[in-house]
Amino acid sequence: xxxxxxxxxxxxxxxxxxxxxxxxxxxxxxxxxxxxxxxxxxxxxxxxxxxxxxxxxxxxxxxxxxxxxxxxxxxxxxxx
Amino acid sequence: xxxxxxxxxxxxxxxxxxxxxxxxxxxxxxxxxxxxxxxxxxxxxxxxxxxxxxxxxxxxxxxxxxxxxxxxxxxxxxxxxxxxxxxxxxxxxxxxxxxxxxxxxxxxxxxxxxxxxxxxxxxxxxxxxxxxxxxxxxxxxxxxxxxxxxxxxxxxxxxxxxxxxxxxxxxxxxxxxxxxxxxxxxxxxxxxxxxxxxxxxxxxxxxxxxxxxxxxxxxxxxxxxxxxxxxxxxxxxxxxxxxxxxxxxxxxxxxxxxxxxxxxxxxxxxxxxxxxxxxxxxxxxxxxxxxxxxxxxxxxxxxxxxxxxxxxxxxxxxxxxxxxxxxxxxxxxxxxxxxxxxxxxxxxxxxxxxxxxxxxxxxxxxxxxxxxxxxxxxxxxxxxxxxxxxxxxxxxxxxxxxxxxxxxxxxxxxxxxxxxxxxxxxxxxxxxxxxxxxxxxxxxxxxxxxxxxxxxxxxxxxxxxxxxxxxxxxxxxxxxxxxxxxxxxxxxxxxxxxxxxxxxxxxxxxxxxxxxxxxxxxxxxxxxxxxxxxxxxxxxxxxxxxxxxxxxxxxxxxxxxxxxxxxxxxxxxxxxxxxxxxxxxxxxxxxxxxxxxxxxxxxxxxxxxxxxxxxxxxxxxxxxxxxxxxxxxxxxxxxxxxxxxxxxxxxxxxxx
Numbered sequence: 001x002x003x004x005x006x007x008x009x010x011x012x013x014x015x016x017x018x019x020x021x022x023x024x025x026x027x028x029x030x031x032x033x034x035x036x037x038x039x040x041x042x043x044x045x046x047x048x049x050x051x052x053x054x055x056x057x058x059x060x061x062x063x064x065x066x067x068x069x070x071x072x073x074x075x076x077x078x079x080x
Numbered sequence: 081x082x083x084x085x086x087x088x089x090x091x092x093x094x095x096x097x098x099x100x101x102x103x104x105x106x107x108x109x110x111x112x113x114x115x116x117x118x119x120x121x122x123x124x125x126x127x128x129x130x131x132x133x134x135x136x137x138x139x140x141x142x143x144x145x146x147x148x149x150x151x152x153x154x155x156x157x158x159x160x161x162x163x164x165x166x167x168x169x170x171x172x173x174x175x176x177x178x179x180x181x182x183x184x185x186x187x188x189x190x191x192x193x194x195x196x197x198x199x200x201x202x203x204x205x206x207x208x209x210x211x212x213x214x215x216x217x218x219x220x221x222x223x224x225x226x227x228x229x230x231x232x233x234x235x236x237x238x239x240x241x242x243x244x245x246x247x248x249x250x251x252x253x254x255x256x257x258x259x260x261x262x263x264x265x266x267x268x269x270x271x272x273x274x275x276x277x278x279x280x281x282x283x284x285x286x287x288x289x290x291x292x293x294x295x296x297x298x299x300x301x302x303x304x305x306x307x308x309x310x311x312x313x314x315x316x317x318x319x320x321x322x323x324x325x326x327x328x329x330x331x332x333x334x335x336x337x338x339x340x341x342x343x344x345x346x347x348x349x350x351x352x353x354x355x356x357x358x359x360x361x362x363x364x365x366x367x368x369x370x371x372x373x374x375x376x377x378x379x380x381x382x383x384x385x386x387x388x389x390x391x392x393x394x395x396x397x398x399x400x401x402x403x404x405x406x407x408x409x410x411x412x413x414x415x416x417x418x419x420x421x422x423x424x425x426x427x428x429x430x431x432x433x434x435x436x437x438x439x440x441x442x443x444x445x446x447x448x449x450x451x452x453x454x455x456x457x458x459x460x461x462x463x464x465x466x467x468x469x470x471x472x473x474x475x476x477x478x479x480x481x482x483x484x485x486x487x488x489x490x491x492x493x494x495x496x497x498x499x500x501x502x503x504x505x506x507x508x509x510x511x512x513x514x515x516x517x518x519x520x521x522x523x524x525x526x527x528x529x530x531x532x533x534x535x536x537x538x539x540x541x542x543x544x545x546x547x548x549x550x551x552x553x554x555x556x557x558x559x560x561x562x563x564x565x566x567x568x569x570x571x572x573x574x575x576x577x578x579x580x581x582x583x584x585x586x587x588x589x590x591x592x593x594x595x596x597x598x599x600x601x602x603x604x605x606x607x608x609x610x611x612x613x614x615x616x617x618x619x620x621x622x623x624x625x626x627x628x629x630x631x632x633x634x635x636x637x638x639x640x641x642x643x644x645x646x647x648x649x650x651x652x653x654x655x656x657x658x659x660x661x662x663x664x665x666x667x668x669x670x671x672x673x674x675x676x677x678x679x680x681x682x683x684x685x686x687x688x689x690x691x692x693x694x695x696x697x698x699x700x701x702x703x704x705x706x707x708x709x710x711x712x713x714x715x716x717x718x719x720x721x722x723x724x725x726x727x728x729x730x731x732x733x734x735x736x
Binding site: 020021023026027028029030031032033034035036038039040041047049050051052053054056060061062063064065066067069070 | 136137139141167168169170171174199201277303304306307310311314339343344345346348349438441442443444445446447449455546548549550551552553
């Protein structure tokens with residue numbers, strides 16, 4: 001699929017629904033799942049570090065710092 | 081009775097532990113303050129409460145999670161107190177759903193309900209309790225409410241049964257039950273789940289093949305088992321949330337307003353620099369210097385009075401010299417820095433408690449990652465401004481082993497409290513107008529050297545390996561002054577007791593070695609003393625950055641191994657015995673120029689740390705070889721940096 005989007009592509013303020021996480025790195029995947037990045041959850045890019053990376057995500061009423069590279073396996077659907 | 085206190089990082093666990101046990105453990109507003117478990121006795125009872133590290137899950141990927149897992153598997157726990165951050169209810173309950181699988185009776189302490197209320201969340205505690213089938217006590221560690229009720233419930237009405245709701249859909253629930261039945265040990269359900277998740281640690285320890293069940297589940301759900309489990313746990317939680325929590329429109333939070341400035345694209349780094357400048361300006365600049373000079377004057381008067389008294393009662397000259405020139409000079413030269421340290425410790429404690437540390441990690445992560453460190457390394461580097469020993473231990477929050485060892489190696493580069501006396505002593509004398517600025521410059525120099533060293537080590541010794549950075553961003557909290565003051569007092573007090581024990585003892589030995597020659601004749605000139613001969617043996621090592629062979633500076637630097645503040649104490653005693661009324665008036669230290677003074681500060685900053693920190697490094701590295709290599713590397717780096725500073729500085733001085 002050419003139009004498949006992943007979480008690292010989002011811009012500040014954008015919201016998205018998580019579809020699934022790729023299996024490339026099981027340890028990283030488990031960590032993201034544990035922090036609440038599961039199928040169907042809605043995330044928003046709340047802040048971006050002054051140096052461009054990491055991200056601050058808002059999900060499940062809390063904030064999570066992640067690097068772009070660490071969420072590139074999270075497939076999403078951008079919400080309007 | 082054994083009670084385990086379990087909750088997310090930064091959920092207020094240690095505060096609750098302190099309230100339950102009357103203990104005084106350190107509390108901070110950054111994830112991972114509790115690195116090891118701590119035990120206390122519950123007030124009004126004999127029950128043992130164990131404070132475990134904060135965790136989000138029971139996966140085997142972090143040290144903290146492994147500690148908690150092993151604890152629950154190996155120790156017989158009678159009750160779990162699961163502390164929950166009401167503002168992050170879903171993420172907190174995720175851990176609760178995993179704790180279910182141990183089948184240990186549980187109480188939920190619902191913390192920060194007031195904050196949740198401010199954020200527009202209305203939690204129906206009774207409904208929540210019924211749906212989770214766990215007794216819940218709303219508490220506030222900050223306002224100390226609900227603690228009595230919690231203790232009452234634990235002691236009078238101890239929950240003994242576990243009848244937790246089932247979380248998973250069929251056939252997952254059934255598969256877990258079947259696998260659990262095949263296991264001969266305790267914690268069957270937990271182990272069954274971990275086997276199905278193909279847990280890297282436990283799968284090898286339990287001899288049971290569940291591959292068939294795993295493939296069946298995968299075929300049925302079209303997802304990996306860990307994903308199914310996480311999805312279903314969160315589905316269960318969302319159902320509960322929908323019934324027990326109603327949310328109003330979220331008001332603009334103060335945290336967001338503060339972050340808009342402190343995390344602003346252009347302002348974030350300048351503000352950080354300003355904050356650290358302020359810390360050093362207050363501690364080492366005019367304010368701290370003024371306070372220290374008052375203390376110093378008091379000690380000088382005490383010194384004179386005591387000398388007069390001893391002479392009047394007819395004490396022999398050597399006894400007067402031992403007490404006045406040795407012990408008093410050594411100890412009070414250190415104690416006069418107490419006001420400055422008090423300011424430094426207080427300021428860094430406030431930074432720690434406010435939640436700003438996680439922000440520093442957030443905006444510096446990118447730079448740190450480039451050199452093979454993560455933003456999490458900032459935490460030890462900031463704690464290190466107090467003392468390297470707890471800072472080195474705090475490096476355990478870093479999951480990746482290579483990254484952690486690199487952090488342990490680099491943490492002693494940070495100017496700790498004991499190095500501050502050296503820095504302010506030289507900065508005040510040689511840079512009287514810019515003392516605060518020069519002191520802060522050593523902090524920033526330390527950061528630059530840390531980045532450079534890490535970069536070189538990464539290039540030369542390590543293969544590039546990537547480790548993720550995933551961390552919660554806590555909301556700002558007004559520092560709890562009780563904890564801040566207690567911690568500041570604790571650090572300052574340990575500095576004072578160190579002066580009264582280690583420094584005092586070292587001063588006596590130093591006085592002896594400076595007052596006697598090899599024939600044990602008393603009263604020789606200091607440069608005929610035993611110590612002067614010892615110092616001459618290796619003073620050449622320090623020649624490149626002092627510009628002269630000084631035995632007195634050499635022996636003082638080496639005493640930094642005992643404790644860094646001993647360097648100042650040693651300079652003072654040598655100066656006094658050589659007849660100088662202040663350190664830099666002594667003929668032995670008249671050679672110092674601003675260039676060699678700055679180089680001297682830099683060498684003491686970067687060379688091998690004190691024995692206490694060396695011990696902590698040894699503990700974290702786990703073997704002597706790595707530790708010795710690290711010490712050599714630090715000292716060689718220090719020599720190079722100091723020499724470079726001296727040579728460049730001398731060049732500049734020549735031009736001016």
